[in-house]
Amino acid sequence: MYDRSVRIAGTGTYLPGEPVKFHDIEKVLGELDEVTPDFKKWYKRTANVMYQILGMENYYYAIDRETGACNETCAGMAAKASRQALEMAGIEAKDIELLIYGSSSMDRFICPPTSVFVQEELQIPYCAEMSIHSNCTATYKAMQVAHDLIRLGRYKNALICSTNLVSSALKASYYNQAKIERNHAVLRWFLSDGGGAMVLKAEDGDKVPGMYFVDTYLESVGYNYPPHMYNRAGCSSLGPKEDYEHGYHHIVQDFREVSQLGPKLSIQAFGKFLEILREKWGEEEFRRRIQATTHVLANVPTKHIIDLAFDEMMPIARKYHENPTFDLYYSTTDQMGYTGPVAILLTLDRLLRQDAGDLKDGSTIMSFVTESSKWMNAGFILEWKA
Secondary structure, eight states: OOOOEEEEEEEEEEOOSSOEEGGGHHHHHOOOOSSOHHHHHHHHHHHHHHHHHHOOOEEOOOBOTTTOOBOOOHHHHHHHHHHHHHHHHTOOGGGOOEEEEEESOOSSSSSSOHHHHHHHHHTOSSOEEEEEEOSTTHHHHHHHHHHHHHHTTSOSEEEEEEEEOOGGGTSGGGSOTTSOOHHHHGGGGTBOOEEEEEEEEEEOSSOOSEEEEEEEEEEEOGGGSOOSEEOSOSTTSSOHHHHHHHTTTSOEEOHHHHHHHHHHHHHHHHHHHHHHHHHHHOHHHHHHHHHTEEEEEEOOSOHHHHHHHHHHHHHHHHTTOSSOOOEEEEOSHHHHOBOGGGHHHHHHHHHHHHSGGGOOTTOEEEEEEEETTTTEEEEEEEEEEO
């Protein structure tokens, strides 16, 4: 039985087009000009409030400014990010043994899965592949699968990639504006397109310097809660024409409810996550790693929710650490918009490419995320070896 060390050998990102400022979003997505006068007033008034709540400066969209057409594919953006990760890892695409694509954005409604299109883009003649259908937790799920399969000896390396290609569902022309609701329009203010990737590699014997996986965590707790990010269209719905007429194709995000329920469920899960780690590692090792934690990678869509999470997390952290000083705000959302499952890959890429020099041998990096689509939680623990 193997139990190999697994290192993040490379990371990569891709952001389409030029950065778009918050107050220029409608210049790209188009104005909602067929809604009721009351809706227009609400939209204009709320936009200024959301700007303060979100704290996002830049957004990226895979939209041609002249034609309004989508000029990217999920697989194409994933491949562009993957090439950066492969170059950093010093691994050729043809040598990848496992490819995992994780996202709620897929290039085909039913099949083939997007993973095989990424394989095609990268010209990988042979590999194992899988697609994981989820939103914020998709990349974390891919990490757990890849980490376990590598450390147990099935594969020597893996490419994890993700894209968020949501702008096509945020354009004014996509909506049936006679059926648009406030919970549909809110998403136009914080979702952004982009791609991210990472290469994982088995390390036998002496560890080379870099970022290593320590543990991963997944759970689903939404059996007793309704979805809070979704659309109603799908294989069992009425059909494209009828779905459009009812507005069932609109993506829904109950922002108010998510802001209230999300932190509560996330904090409960974070506390459970820590207790599971303590039981698994033992008290001494657990406290050592908590003491060594330098970064908690925030993967949430708004500064407002980060602030709420920070207020709730600190009392939990102080149960195990008298003076927690980790950087909870280590995130890329302010400069890149919220890219859903891609966000954690963008954050890890920034950490490894720009700020790895600030890490010390034994530094622990932790991340945790809650997905509101049906209330799933995920996390991971990494360690830096100098």
